[in-house]
Amino acid sequence: MSIFSQRSYQKEIMDDLEYSGPVLEQTLRELKTINRWLGGNQVTTNGLDRLVRDFPQSSYSICDVGCGGGDMLRVMHNWAKSRKLQVKLTGVDANPNTIELAKKRLADLDGIDWEVQNVFSEEFQKGKTDMLTCTLFTHHFTDEELVTLFRSFRKKAKLGIIINDLHRNPVAYYSIRxxxxxxxxxxxxxxxxxLSVLRAFSKKDWERILALADIKNYRISWHWAFRWQVSILV
Incomplete structure (x- = not known):
């Protein structure tokens, strides 16, 4: 059986929520560069553009789940500024060390809230947000965990959810390797x-998981470089 025929559940080093120190800092710097070079950040802002167009408001709240080092929060801050949108941003991550690094890296930006939370907890669902985003986050979970997670996301988001994650594909795997x-x-x-590519998704994977989560109002689109954008209206 090909290694690309189904999702791998092998754990990544980053799954260790206590990971910290120079290796974590170097990793977050390199991930920022990779996402910028390969155009992955635009997958999220493209989805936000559509939500803003479909749901015009005077202001928006956006919760970035699995925010890591805060790179996407900076991208969304600049996106909102370029479109003259009033946006309240919140970064959520389960690793307190990552959150502390993100705070330092985005210290020049005002008005970003930070939360150390387990996204499977009841506490996470209590606060509402207009839009919920996650980038390179969902591949860290099993299909069963994602079903639970997406149901939780639907309770938290008022307007929509934008998921930006990898396409499980031989070209993507050998290229990143x-x-x-x-x-x-x-x-x-x-x-x-x-390994993250092997843990990622085919379109059929997305369709199966979303069906199990009873989500019907969604759009799946492929973007360069080997990214899926899953837009869910709630």
Whole structure:
């Protein structure tokens, strides 16, 4: 059986929520560069553009789940500024060390809230947000966990959910394997980069998981470089 025929559930180093220190900092720096070079950030802002167009409001709240080092929060801050939108941003991550790094990296930006939370907890569902985003986050979970997670997301988001994650594909796998070995100085990136592709999704995976979560109002689109955008209206 091909390694691409179904999702891998092998754990990544980043799944260790107590991970911290120089390796984590190097990893977050390299992930920022990778996402910028390969255009992955635009997958999220493209989805937000559509939600803003479909649901015009005077202001919006956006919760970025699995925010990591805060790179997407900065991207969304700049996106909102360029469109003259009033936006309240919140970054959520289960790793307190990551949140502390994100606070330092985005110290020049005002008005970002930070929450250390387990997204499977009841506490996470209590606060509402207009839009919920997650980037390179969903592949860390099993199909069964994602069904639970998406049901939780629907309770938290008022307007919509934008998911930005990888396409499980041989070209994507061997490309990131080559690039990380050639350019990366982070053992975590070298290990987790190719593995994240094996843990990622085909379109049929998305359709199956969304059906199990009783989600019908969605749109799946493919973007360069080997990214899926899943837009869910709630």
């Amino acid at each position: 080559f690039l990380t070995r050639l350019f990366s100085k982070s053992p975590m990136v070298q290990h987790d980069g190719p």
